[in-house]
Amino acid sequence: MLYINFSCPPLPHLIVGGNSLFRKGDIHERRVLNHTFDLIFVFTGALYLEENGQKFSVEPGQFLILPPDTLHKGYKPCAADTAFSWIHFYTTGSYSFSESPISYVSTKMNKHKYYKKDTFYISLPQYGTIDKSFHDVLKSLMDDISQVKIDKYQNEKLFYSSTISQIQYQQLFLKILTLFCDSNERSEEKDVAAEIYDLFTLNYQQNFTLNELAAQYAFHPAHIIRCVKNKYGISPLQLLLSIRLNKAKQLLADRDKSVNGIAASVGFSDTSYFCKQFKKATGMTPVEYRKSIAPVKSE
Incomplete structure (x- = not known):
């Protein structure tokens, strides 16, 4: 350029x-x-x-x-x-x-x-x-x-x-x-935020800290937060939580998978905390959500 x-x-x-x-x-x-x-x-x-x-x-x-x-x-x-x-x-x-x-x-x-x-x-x-x-x-x-x-x-x-x-x-x-001066900086921010989004999407089972992200992308933690917030409106850790919960929604459609197993598979070590965050985001417990998208078929 x-x-x-x-x-x-x-x-x-x-x-x-x-x-x-x-x-x-x-x-x-x-x-x-x-x-x-x-x-x-x-x-x-x-x-x-x-x-x-x-x-x-x-x-x-x-x-x-x-x-x-x-x-x-x-x-x-x-x-x-x-x-x-x-x-x-x-x-x-x-x-x-x-x-x-x-x-x-x-x-x-x-x-x-x-x-x-x-x-x-x-x-x-x-x-x-x-x-x-x-x-x-x-x-x-x-x-x-x-x-x-x-x-x-x-x-x-x-x-x-x-x-x-x-x-x-x-x-x-x-x-x-x-x-116009800021357009280049915003473009850089979008690139960093998009890279972090891709990282989380591929590795949502893992835990990440802000300092680890800052070290990986060679930016100050405050810059990492600003980049992600400017693009997605939420902090990096909130973005990771959102990705995990969206993945959990997909898995809940399979009635053969337990809530405990789904919680663990998307990165939650505590099922109670998973249920709390899920209800906060959707207004329903995981079980209630499962019923709403995959009702039990009558014989």
């Missing part, structure tokens, strides 16, 4: 934002934007863009940043109606490209730093995906800064006057950049 790293201060600034609707068969224009970054986020449909020979398929939930002074163009028409938002922005500072983001290393405050900000970096992935849970927030922010509407159905380009102050526009723009 390519990252665009902005050396700050100064911060990147918003030029203009807009919304576009392309019809099936429409294609993005061929152009070079001088002194302007073009950030595109697709809500529906797909855009097929080429930048300096590299092709990108930007689908719903995905974004692409096209850097200044490079040729970009559509390499094939839209296959369906495509709605997307875009932002033109720039910086008067320096920027660079790298294969990994530049991390901010905080240094201790001292009396010599009262009057000058240390250089820091905003690292934006050029291409990526925004988690679906943030799409509504992103659309609202994009709409708030939009001053241009392009509608291929109506063959019109409409321009709107500013309705808020310039400082508010820049604040909204920086909120949008924050979502």
Whole structure:
């Protein structure tokens, strides 16, 4: 993945934002934007863009940043109606490209730093995906800064006057950049959480501690908790419990298996504790649940 790293201060600034609707068969224009970054986020449909020979398929939930002074163009028409938002922005500072983001290393405050900000970096992935849970927030922010509407159905380009102050526009723009900056971290979190889910699914009979997971995935325990909670809404150990109970539900359909045996086979050494957790999760005891899914057949 390519990252665009902005050396700050100064911060990147918003030029203009807009919304576009392309019809099936429409294609993005061929152009070079001088002194302007073009950030595109697709809500529906797909855009097929080429930048300096590299092709990108930007689908719903995905974004692409096209850097200044490079040729970009559509390499094939839209296959369906495509709605997307875009932002033109720039910086008067320096920027660079790298294969990994530049991390901010905080240094201790001292009396010599009262009057000058240390250089820091905003690292934006050029291409990526925004988690679906943030799409509504992103659309609202994009709409708030939009001053241009392009509608291929109506063959019109409409321009709107500013309705808020310039400082508010820049604040909204920086909120949008924050979502794109965080997209890489969320992607990492999802990968770690998914790996832990797979680990638990294959080894649900085993017991795991948070420290063991942290050591296995080389992260701090607090980071492990945050990753799993962000993806599944529960802690790692609660996730393991949920997987065990779901497996127990499957096994309860077999009347030849005892509750004690099922409890042991899904990782519970204490049947009473298993029954307590099962009822807490389902509102029924294991025996009641078994009757509800596999009633005794009458002779």
